[in-house]
Amino acid sequence: MPRSNSLLRSLVELAGSIRLGVVLLVALAASSVLGTVILQSTLPGGDALSLTDRYGETTCRLFEALHLTDVFHAWWYVALMGLVALNVLCATIARFSVRLEKLGFLAAHLGVLLVLVAGAIYVRFGDKGLIVLREGETADKYFSRRDRFYHDLGFSVTLKRFRIAHYPGQMVFVGPQEGTVSVRPRAGREVSLPWADARVRFERVVEDARYLVEVLPGRPGEDAGAAHMKIETADGTAEVWRFAGEDGPAESLVTSDGRLAVLFDDERTRGGTDRVPAEPRLYLINRSTREAASVPARVDETFKLPGVDPPASGRIVAILDDADNTTLGPGLRLEIRSEGSTGLRHVFAKHPGFNPERFTALPVRSPQVRFVYYRPRVVLHLVRTPDAACVLRSHVDGAWETQTLSPNTPVEAGPVKVTLLEVLDAARVEERYEPAAEPTGLDAALLSVSADGERYDFWMATAGDGKAVKVSERLTIGYVASMHVRDYQSEVTLTDVDGASLERSVHVNRPAWHRGWQIFQEGYFPAAAGSGSQLAVSRDPGLLAAYVGLVMIAAGVFYACFIKPVIVKRKQRP
Amino acid sequence: MSFVLSLTLAMYVMSGMLSLAHSVRRRVRLFRVSALAVLAVGVVVNLLWVMTRWQSAGFPPFAELYGCLVLLALCVGVVSLSLELLVDVRFVGALSSLAAAGVLVFSVRYLGETRPLPPALQSPYFAPHVLSYFIAYGALSVAGLASLVLLVARLFGVGAPSADEGRRFLEGVEAWIDRSAQIGLPFLTLGLILGGFWAQAAYTDYWSWDPKEVWALITWLLVVAWFHLRMSSRRPVLHAALMLVAVAALYFTLLGMGLLPTAEQSVHTYTQP
Numbered sequence: 130m131p132r133s134n135s136l137l138r139s140l141v142e143l144a145g146s147i148r149l150g151v152v153l154l155v156a157l158a159a160s161s162v163l164g165t166v167i168l169q170s171t172l173p174g175g176d177a178l179s180l181t182d183r184y185g186e187t188t189c190r191l192f193e194a195l196h197l198t199d200v201f202h203a204w205w206y207v208a209l210m211g212l213v214a215l216n217v218l219c220a221t222i223a224r225f226s227v228r229l230e231k232l233g234f235l236a237a238h239l240g241v242l243l244v245l246v247a248g249a250i251y252v253r254f255g256d257k258g259l260i261v262l263r264e265g266e267t268a269d270k271y272f273s274r275r276d277r278f279y280h281d282l283g284f285s286v287t288l289k290r291f292r293i294a295h296y297p298g299q300m301v302f303v304g305p306q307e308g309t310v311s312v313r314p315r316a317g318r319e320v321s322l323p324w325a326d327a328r329v330r331f332e333r334v335v336e337d338a339r340y341l342v343e344v345l346p347g348r349p350g351e352d353a354g355a356a357h358m359k360i361e362t363a364d365g366t367a368e369v370w371r372f373a374g375e376d377g378p379a380e381s382l383v384t385s386d387g388r389l390a391v392l393f394d395d396e397r398t399r400g401g402t403d404r405v406p407a408e409p410r411l412y413l414i415n416r417s418t419r420e421a422a423s424v425p426a427r428v429d430e431t432f433k434l435p436g437v438d439p440p441a442s443g444r445i446v447a448i449l450d451d452a453d454n455t456t457l458g459p460g461l462r463l464e465i466r467s468e469g470s471t472g473l474r475h476v477f478a479k480h481p482g483f484n485p486e487r488f489t490a491l492p493v494r495s496p497q498v499r500f501v502y503y504r505p506r507v508v509l510h511l512v513r514t515p516d517a518a519c520v521l522r523s524h525v526d527g528a529w530e531t532q533t534l535s536p537n538t539p540v541e542a543g544p545v546k547v548t549l550l551e552v553l554d555a556a557r558v559e560e561r562y563e564p565a566a567e568p569t570g571l572d573a574a575l576l577s578v579s580a581d582g583e584r585y586d587f588w589m590a591t592a593g594d595g596k597a598v599k600v601s602e603r604l605t606i607g608y609v610a611s612m613h614v615r616d617y618q619s620e621v622t623l624t625d626v627d628g629a630s631l632e633r634s635v636h637v638n639r640p641a642w643h644r645g646w647q648i649f650q651e652g653y654f655p656a657a658a659g660s661g662s663q664l665a666v667s668r669d670p671g672l673l674a675a676y677v678g679l680v681m682i683a684a685g686v687f688y689a690c691f692i693k694p695v696i697v698k699r700k701q702r703p
Numbered sequence: 704m705s706f707v708l709s710l711t712l713a714m715y716v717m718s719g720m721l722s723l724a725h726s727v728r729r730r731v732r733l734f735r736v737s738a739l740a741v742l743a744v745g746v747v748v749n750l751l752w753v754m755t756r757w758q759s760a761g762f763p764p765f766a767e768l769y770g771c772l773v774l775l776a777l778c779v780g781v782v783s784l785s786l787e788l789l790v791d792v793r794f795v796g797a798l799s800s801l802a803a804a805g806v807l808v809f810s811v812r813y814l815g816e817t818r819p820l821p822p823a824l825q826s827p828y829f830a831p832h833v834l835s836y837f838i839a840y841g842a843l844s845v846a847g848l849a850s851l852v853l854l855v856a857r858l859f860g861v862g863a864p865s866a867d868e869g870r871r872f873l874e875g876v877e878a879w880i881d882r883s884a885q886i887g888l889p890f891l892t893l894g895l896i897l898g899g900f901w902a903q904a905a906y907t908d909y910w911s912w913d914p915k916e917v918w919a920l921i922t923w924l925l926v927v928a929w930f931h932l933r934m935s936s937r938r939p940v941l942h943a944a945l946m947l948v949a950v951a952a953l954y955f956t957l958l959g960m961g962l963l964p965t966a967e968q969s970v971h972t973y974t975q976p
Contacts, residue, residue: 147935154928158921159950165914165965172913172965183964201912250912257907296819314754613819638905649907667907675909679896686892690885 138223140547145219153213160209171199178470186469194528199240205362214245228237229694237685243678244347249669257668259651261458261477262288263661265365271666272400277475279449284644287622291662293653294609295570297336298591301603302329314574315610325604327580337591339565340572348555354395355556356511356519358608361539361546362389371511372556377632389545390505395513411445411461411476412501426461426502434498441467461502476500507545519549564586572610582603618652619662635664645670704809707752708773714745715780715804722787722797733847735791742800744783751775762820765833771957772810773881779803786845786882790962792875794848804847828901836894840953842887843926847950850943859939877939880946884933890927895923914965918956925949 143149168183169175180198181189189198196203221238224231235414258271269285272278302310304324312320320329344355354373358650359366371393409426413435420435428448434441442465449460460477511534519534525543532540534549540549562573573590580601589598593612601603616636623643624630633641633648640649651665671677704712721738728734754775756764759883764770783799807946853876899918910916926949933942 147931151928151931154924158924158928161917161921164912165917165963167729167914168964175965197795547761611819614822615819616822616825638826638901639906640904647907649905651907665907672903672909676900679899679909683889683893683896690889690933694885701713 130340142223145216145221145223147220150213150216150220153209157209157213160200160206161195163210167197167200169199169201169349170203173239173433176472177434178315178465178467178472181468181470183596207669210245216243228694230700233687233689233693235685236681236688238676240681240685242676243681247671247675247678250668250674255667255669255671258666260286260289260648260666261661261662262271262286264288264291267624277473280619282419282646284626284646285624286664287624288619289622290620291617291653292336292620293570293617294565294570294615296613296615298572298610299606300331300574300589301609302354303607304678305603306568314572325580325601327578327604329579329606330577331574332577332586333575335562335564337567337569338562338563338571339569340571340573340590341561341563342370343559343561344553344556345559346553347555349555352557353554354393354513356393356513356549357551357553358391358509358511359539359550360389360391360509361548363475363544368550373513382629390508391502391511392509393511393513396654397513397515397517409502409504411463412499412503412648414499414501423503426504437498439468441465443474446473459502460503463500474500476502478502478504507543509542509545510549511549519552521549523547560588560590562590570610570614572608574608576606578606598671617662619650619664621648621664623648704807705752707755708807711745711749711752712804712807714731714741714748715776715807716798718742718745719797719800719804722800723794726793726797729793738800739784739787740895742780742787744967745800745803746777746780746784749773749780750790750848753777754805757811760817762825762831763830765819765837766820766824767811767815767817768958769810769812769815771833771837772806772813774805774837775840775844776806776810778837779844780841782838782842782883782886784846786879789882790875790878792879793872795845795852795876797877798848799845800934805901807886823845823905826898826901828897828904832894832901833892834895835897837892839890840957842890843946843950843953846880846883846887846946849876849883850946850950852876852878853939853943857943873939880943881933883929884926884929884946888930891923891926895919914933915956915960918952920958922949922952922956924950 141414142671148326168180170177170180181190184192192198193231196205200206217238220244221235221390228234241611247310249436256273256275258273258275258281260268260271262268263680265288266289267285269282270279271282276663286695299311300314300320300549302312302320302325304322310320310322312318314331316334317565318331321327322329340664344357347353355370356373357368359368359496369391371391373395409430410423410429411426412421412423413432415434415436416422422432422435424430424432424445425444426448428445431442434443438554444464445461446464451464460475463476464473465472465474465671498605505524510522510524512520512522514520520541521532521534523532523542525545530542534540534547536549536551539546539548562571562575563572571590573588575586575588578587578600580584585600587598589606589608589610598607606629606688618634618636620632620634621641622630625644631643633643635641635648635650637650642648645668647667647669649665649667650662652663653664654661717725718738719739721734721741725731725734725738751762753770756770757919765774779799780803782804787801854871856873856876898916902911902916903909925945929942929945931947932945936942
């Protein structure tokens with residue numbers, strides 16, 4: 130630099146001094162510690178309710194005033210990073226030279242600057258979000274993690290197939306005290322359980338099994354009746370069995386697209402046709418106390434969370450039904466209030482088990498309350514009248530219509546075509562398992578058990594809540610699915626606006642690229658929550674710069690620590 | 704603990720004892736030679752355990768803390784052996800070997816059933832990320848021990864019978880700190896960056912301010928601060944103190960995440976106790 134710039138030069142040298150650098154690095158490290166010892170609102174479980182729960186009202190206000198509940202995005206933390214960047218920049222300028230032993234210094238320091246710039250580019254221009262799909266569904270919008278609204282993706286994603294594979298399950302034999310035996314079933318394997326006076330033989334073992342259910346005539350007067358129907362919609366055809374009076378919580382009525390509810394009532398054994406709600410409703414079901422409440426799904430409807438202590442109430446803030454053909458499908462945005470704190474929560478009709486707040490910073494509490502958004506567009510209610518005739522009451526576009534059904538004759542109910550295939554006065558279910566063409570994560574075994582001189586043959590599977598079978602007073606058998614997932618992946622079709630499409634397979638750790646977006650396999654829902662694939666999308670124009678910067682840092686540090694000492698030593702040699 | 708690891712432990716302890724004997728009786732060369740030989744055997748046996756375990760499981764045995772700590776013992780052993788060959792300095796090598804033994808003993812706490820590998824860990828970054836980190840952890844552990852020796856020697860004047868020999872001893876210890884830190888920082892950096900690449904592929908973010916990530920960054924910042932302090936000041940006590948803080952942060956990153964209130968907010972909890 131010329132002499133006239135000596136003031137500037139000494140300023141740059143001062144700002145780029147090593148000692149200042151040390152102070153800044155230690156200060157940055159110390160501030161970062163704060164962001165790990167105080168709950169952070171940007172991470173899962175850091176919602177306003179949890180924060181006030183933990184720290185109390187006053188401390189929480191103080192933390193918020195100092196931005197301590199979001200340290201890493203606080204102005205003072207960003208300013209500190211800015212000072213580090215300035216220090217690095219000035220140091221690079223002040224000590225700039227292209228000598229061989231300086232290469233490591235240059236690469237590492239320029240790399241740090243590049244990474245910080247890349248981060249700023251992401252913050253300014255990037256976004257990340259979620260897409261939740263079931264097989265066959267298409268989305269062209271994503272649920273942004275940043276503002277929690279839907280945004281256009283610029284292309285559409287269709288989930289062709291979702292596959293999940295588990296590690297094999299374990300069969301557990303539990304006795305009174307003597308012991309528990311745990312084995313991995315294998316066809317032909319025999320297990321002897323002397324303490325239960327029992328022998329078990331695995332006749333068939335199906336890993337990655339497909340569940341086949343057969344409905345057979347049952348015991349008259351004891352078993353409920355059942356109806357077998359074929360239902361054709363624009364999306365496809367399904368054959369369903371419905372048992373009489375099958376009621377349960379409203380969520381069991383939510384079908385795969387959240388629009389079709391199918392029920393069967395046999396008036397000869399059980400009356401009551403008023404139990405069929407046709408309007409969209411929000412159900413709140415307390416899992417522990419079994420208390421339930423429901424309100425119409427309308428904006429500004431208020432409700433109380435049943436059986437929650439301290440009491441909590443809520444209000445429907447918005448209806449996300451414009452999201453019908455997008456990622457998560459129709460949903461409600463709720464505001465939950467408890468002890469003076471307020472938080473948001475979302476509930477989606479198609480995905481009762483899905484809670485996007487896990488991935489964002491929004492408040493949610495009362496985990497014992499299950500939120501269900503019941504939103505039928507079409508209700509099909511098959512009623513068997515006392516004179517054994519079958520009547521279809523269908524609710525389409527706000528009006529009820531009644532038609533008489535005769536077997537194997539299709540009738541139209543709005544957009545749906547219904548064919549009655551069979552009605553049984555009493556029905557029972559027989560299940561069996563067959564190998565599936567692809568991984569299902571379900572293991573099943575056909576057991577032959579001899580205990581106390583009796584012989585039992587039955588199927589067991591790892592599905593559901595792990596039903597145990599009590600064979601005798603001294604022997605209970607459970608089939609425990611491995612909780613360990615081996616792999617899951619989505620096969621997707623990506624279609625551009627111009628109609629061009631391509632197929633991609635998205636695995637954990639192996640995202641797909643398309644038009645500046647990266648598509649990740651982030652998670653999935655278990656079948657109980659309506660199985661679906663949860664994809665994450667990310668657009669980060671600074672990613673390449675970040676990678677180059679990171680590689681420069683690593684290369685620079687390796688150079689400085691391993692190569693530079695050799696060069697310096699050679700130069701020192703006489 | 705398996706036979707192979709018991710043997711490794713015995714070798715590390717024996718090497719530490721022989722090295723200690725050499726620290727006290729400098730004239731007896733046999734102590735040094737045998738200490739190095741025994742340490743070398745320990746390192747080879749330790750490596751064999753890692754390789755056979757890797758081979759039999761079909762994936763790197765670092766998904767559980769137990770395997771990671773056995774790897775840490777190996778890395779401490781390897782770094783200590785190579786530095787011992789370069790710089791013969793009293794007490795530091797002995798302490799390093801004993802530290803490797805200590806890590807092995809500590810690892811037994813986490814001995815348990817092996818779990819199958821979850822999908823997120825089925826990544827080409829898994830092995831290089833963990834290996835880089837544990838080479839760094841091994842090297843920085845040695846740097847921390849040497850810093851401790853330096854602090855004790857400086858503050859209490861231990862281990863310096865004559866002024867000349869005392870000066871040479873301190874220079875030797877400083878050389879140990881410098882060299883181990885020079886191994887530690889590059890691998891710490893590589894581990895952090897590979898972790899970022901991996902997180903980008905698995906969790907959409909190369910950086911997400913997750914508690915474990917933040918503590919890895921804190922450790923890195925402190926080690927980088929140490930290097931800059933080393934260049935800009937000539938106060939060995941200050942250097943040693945900063946290195947000890949950095950190594951404390953390192954061990955907190957490895958073992959202390961469960962103590963943080965934000966721990967339940969972390970996604971990197973595979974190897975947590």
